[in-house]
Structure formats: structure tokens, C-alpha cells
Amino acid sequence: MSHSHGGSAEPNLTPILDMVFQLITFFMLVINFKSAAMDLSLKLPVIGSARPVDMQGQEDLLILNIDSKGKLRVFGVEKDVDRYIATEAEVSRLAARGRKSQDAAGDDLRTIVVVRADRATPFHLLNHVIKVCQEHGFRRFSLKAMNKIEET
């Protein structure tokens, strides 16, 4: 077989490359690395008035995933509640000292504890986690819930 004109027909790849780069940019912008810290297998309680609040990255967050048996999971790994919270409190305290932002709050930490607990968790298991947090100086809590509209 022979080419009709003997020249090579090369497709212009520039438009497809443009489109692919735009798609990559889109996915890079919407990718959420914070979701790795969330245990998406948990079934959060459903509350009509729960609204998403954008922290705008200004707050220190300590995300605690608590399953229905009261087990604490961080990035999918089960942790000892007391030891983990004690370590995190120490880290928060050191960070606050570094920023010198521990303004007149005494031993209270500015870090917000984000509690993502399964809806079936008995209170005594959840209360243990909250009490340990309080003992280590955490005062600000954010209890996560799903909005009814968002529930599938």
C-alpha cells in the first residue's frame, strides 16, 4: 500500500491537549483532601437545621470519627481515645504557643473538636470521648450531622 500523496498526516493535538488540561485543572480544584480524614462509612444523625459552615481554613480542627461501638478512627486506623486526644491536645498547645494566640483563654484550647459520630452510638460512649476532650482543655465542639435534604 502506498500513501496517496506521500506526506504524513499528523492530527493537530493542541485542542485535545487544551481540553485535557482544563479537565485536569477542574479535578485538581474540586479534589478535597480533607475527606480523607472523614470516615464516610459512618451514618451521621439527620437534623433539619444542620447547615454547612465554611471555616475558611482559619480554624484548627480535630476530627474524631466515632463508630457505633465508640471506637475512634483516624484515617481509617483505630486509635486509643485517651492517648490520641492527649497527644493532639499537646500538639494544639504547642502550636498555640508558637502563634502566641492563646489569648487570655487560660488552658482552653482554640482547636475545634469535630465530632463525627454514628447515629446509633450510645451516649455513654460518646460522652467518654467528650469528657476526655474537656479534660485536656478542648472547649469548642462541632457536632456533625446530615441535613435531611442531603440524605440519600
Next chain:
Amino acid sequence: MGRRRPKQTDVELNLAAMLDMAFQLLAFFILTFKPSPVEGQITLHLPPPQPVANLQAEKQAGENTADISPVAGLETLVVSLFSTSSGDMASMAVGEVAIGSQKELDTRLRTILKDPGSPFDQVIIQVDSALRYEELMQVVDVCTRQTLGNGQKLSKLSFVELPHDAKAQN
């Protein structure tokens, strides 16, 4: 001036390799893309439980004869939640008053807290140890919707654990 321009040659960039790489990146992002559900939250200030009466050690009983209010010094409203053995809500009470439903709880709390003369600025929720988190959150939701007499939102809550058979003992 008299320099001759070098002979121009068409430089063609080979885009195929770059396209391969771009497609690989795209495939990675598509495969790892998992939109996380939009979660709501209730933000609370949870101090450790404090005495219901904010008594100061310096004060003696009956010292202030002008103070005849029976609730002076009481700044905390107590809400009690009792559960069935399966963790469902069995009954509620505000102080000593039994409450039948969340709507009734909402009305009761609003009546008490919105009163400008109300001394309450925080709520202690006494929770049956077996109560499920979902049931508790319904009550927390009602509490955080309340406005105090000074116009501020109620955000100071504390939890106290009750033994499961606390109501039966009473």
C-alpha cells in the same frame, strides 16, 4: 547589518508524549474523585459541667436580704432525657416538668429562656447513658435554636450522663 539570518526551520513539538501524560493525570483524578457529602454541623461551647447554682464562697446564706428571688444564683436550666433499653427516647423533662414532644420542648425552652428576667444562660442536658446519639442531637438542635433574653443564641451546653435506670430509681 550585514549579518544573515540563520536559516529558519520549522520546530514541531511532539505533543503526543505530553498528551499521554495528561491523560494519565486525568485518569488518576477521575478514578480518585469521590465527592464528599455536604455535612452540616452544630457548633457548641461545651464547658465541663458546673454546679447548677453558681454559688460564690464569699456569700453567706441570707446575707443579701433584698434578694427575695427563689431562683437567684440559678443560672443553669436542666433538661433530662430518658431512654428505652434500645436507645430510643422514652421521656423528657425540663427541670421537674415532663415534656411530651420536641415541639413542646421547644415551646417550653423558648418561654423560659426568652424571658428578659430569666437568669438562665446555659443548659445542662442530663442524658440517659443508653440514649442514641441521633435522639440526643434532636434535643441539641432544639436547644441551639433558642435565644436568650439578651438576644444571644444559646450555645453553652453541658452533658451529664445518667445511669440507664435512673428514672426507674426515682
